[in-house]
Amino acid sequence: MEDRFRSFAEFWPFYLREHARAATRAVHVVGTWVALAVLVVGIVNGPWWLVLLAPVIGYGCAWVSHFFIERNRPATFTYPTWSLLGDLRLAWLAATGRLGAELRRHGLG
Template sequence: MQQFGSFREFYPFYLSEHANRVSRRLHFIGSWGVLALVATAIVTGNAWWLLAALACGYGFAWVGHFFFEKNRPATFRHPFYSFAGDWVMFADILRGRVRL
């Protein structure tokens, strides 16, 4: 397993694991879904929506990995950096730094 001393070292690896455009799009859609479901949990006061948010985010991402990237999600090896990478990539897509 590859080791990283910082998130700054990890992020280029993370992006290389998301080279497939469909996979990036699925991650992006999943992240929007997470935001919507977390907002729903807050508005309704129903914490069960947070489980739906987890399933949405990881579900879309894992479909991208297993069916389009044909690799194992970085979540299995680097869960915290991978979680951060999802949101940094989401922000980078919104900023136009990563192509969707």
């Protein structure tokens, strides 16, 4: 199967449209930051199983928000790497106060 997107730059507007509802984005951002914190704690201090728990937290939050808030299919199933990069970029833009401008730039919000 040929990929629909040839680059992350092409994928990013699609990613944003798939996260159109503010509640979906909020759950993603919280899930991403909590997963990153758990991952770092697991690597630095242990116990080792925290490293395994981190993706469960991150993807769990994301998938729940897609199924129950956005009511669409998570992009992770089709574009796992770009979806992860999208989650990280979304969390970073939200944390730095630049998400609103990015959404407007893509005609969302």
